[in-house]
Amino acid sequence: MSKKKILIIEDDPAIVDSIAALLKTDYDVDSAKNGNEGLEKVASFKPELIILDLLMPEKDGFDVCKRLKTDEALKNIPVIALSSFTELYGMSFSGEDTKGMLPSDIYLSKPLDPKTLLREIKDHIG
Amino acid sequence: MTSGNETADALNDKFERVKNTFMRTVSHNLRSPIAAAQSCLRVLASGAVTDPEDVSKLLNNALERGEDALALVDDMLALLEVRTETLPPPAEMDLVKAVRGASDYFAAAARNRQVEILVEAPPEPVVVCLRGKMFVMMIRNLIDNAVKYSDPGNKVMIGIAKTGGGVEIKTTSRGLLIGGPDFDNIFIEFWRAPNAKQYSPHGTGLGLPIVKTAVECFGGSISLLSDSENGTSFTVSIPST
Numbered sequence: 001m002s003k004k005k006i007l008i009i010e011d012d013p014a015i016v017d018s019i020a021a022l023l024k025t026d027y028d029v030d031s032a033k034n035g036n037e038g039l040e041k042v043a044s045f046k047p048e049l050i051i052l053d054l055l056m057p058e059k060d061g062f063d064v065c066k067r068l069k070t071d072e073a074l075k076n077i078p079v080i081a082l083s084s085f086t087e088l089y090g091m092s093f094s095g096e097d098t099k100g101m102l103p104s105d106i107y108l109s110k111p112l113d114p115k116t117l118l119r120e121i122k123d124h125i126g
Numbered sequence: 127m128t129s130g131n132e133t134a135d136a137l138n139d140k141f142e143r144v145k146n147t148f149m150r151t152v153s154h155n156l157r158s159p160i161a162a163a164q165s166c167l168r169v170l171a172s173g174a175v176t177d178p179e180d181v182s183k184l185l186n187n188a189l190e191r192g193e194d195a196l197a198l199v200d201d202m203l204a205l206l207e208v209r210t211e212t213l214p215p216p217a218e219m220d221l222v223k224a225v226r227g228a229s230d231y232f233a234a235a236a237r238n239r240q241v242e243i244l245v246e247a248p249p250e251p252v253v254v255c256l257r258g259k260m261f262v263m264m265i266r267n268l269i270d271n272a273v274k275y276s277d278p279g280n281k282v283m284i285g286i287a288k289t290g291g292g293v294e295i296k297t298t299s300r301g302l303l304i305g306g307p308d309f310d311n312i313f314i315e316f317w318r319a320p321n322a323k324q325y326s327p328h329g330t331g332l333g334l335p336i337v338k339t340a341v342e343c344f345g346g347s348i349s350l351l352s353d354s355e356n357g358t359s360f361t362v363s364i365p366s367t
Contacts, residue, residue, distance in 0.1 A: 011323070012158070012162050012327075013187070013327065014162040014163070014165065014166055014187035014188070014190070014191050015162055015165055017166070017180075017183055017184060017187055018165045018166045018168075018169040018184055018187070019169075021169060021174075021175045021177070021180040021183070021184060022169050022172070022174050022175065024180075025174075084154070084157050084158045084161045084162075110158075110161035110162070110164075110165055111160075111161040111162075111163075111164035111165040111168055112165040112168055112169065113168065114168055114169050114172040114174060115172065118174075
């Protein structure tokens with residue numbers, strides 16, 4: 001059985017390396033270092049799940065997420081948003097009260113918690 | 127309530143806002159490298175990564191990002207030092223010797239980047255009365271930037287010339303260009319040119335604010351030229367008195 005595909009859109013190579021090392025045994029992993037490259041890879045790599053950094057140069061994660069969630073063909077790809085910021089633009093994405101304000105399926109803050117990341121991936125794509 | 131009190135209240139409010147913005151920026155800039163290093167270490171500690179190549183890569187990444195956080199703290203302390211002028215008092219120093227020393231300091235980094243540093247200076251000493259440590263911080267930051275943001279295979283030129291009223295020091299590199307709209311931003315704390323990450327993924331955004339503060343302390347001025355024909359040049363003018 002072929003491995004499920006995960007695309008990491010993240011400009012920090014240290015974060016990309018750590019996620020890729022964590023997932024590569026069980027998943028087919030590719031990465032892109034900014035939003036524009038990420039959207040190109042969504043089209044070519046056809047991931048089943050996307051891990052998306054929110055603050056990146058050029059096109060940021062907010063724009064990428066909105067673009068994905070408003071595209072009929074892509075809106076069902078689960079998106080896990082990542083950020084170093086526990087609070088952004090005055091909104092705490094980790095709180096229940098703000099759930100859904102960011103159009104990603106789940107929001108995780110950095111540093112990564114490997115157990116939580118693996119569990120969320122399994123919950124969404126198995 | 128008097129107008130004097132209102133003015134004092136307004137100033138206090140402004141000070142609080144500036145202080146809070148600065149603290150937020152510093153916290154976020156420190157949090158990024160620490161969170162990246164911690165992410166690598168957490169993945170390693172989870173035991174899920176066993177490939178020796180991956181283990182080594184994650185350990186090196188953690189070390190590197192830890193060093194980024196340290197560099198940010200060091201630069202903030204350096205900026206504080208030059209701003210509060212707690213450095214040793216001015217004394218006569220030979221700028222040619224100081225610039226050559228700073229150039230030697232970056233020789234290994236330049237070799238790694240496949241860049242050559244050339245110093246063009248008068249054969250005789252150029253003696254000026256300055257805060258020596260502040261000058262060294264200034265010139266090191268200028269050379270560091272010139273090397274980091276050069277395209278491989280190019281030369282970093284550092285010129286020292288006596289002028290009518292003092293000394294001019296010019297660094298020129300070929301690589302990263304700074305667009306006109308960004309000229310006003312480069313001396314703002316923590317600001318990095320949008321294309322800077324392509325050359326050097328990690329930077330504190332404090333190097334040029336340190337340079338500018340030092341130049342102002344010397345009573346001098348700094349100017350920037352950046353275009354595809356001539357490269358990027360910073361020219362520092364320091365009066366002799």
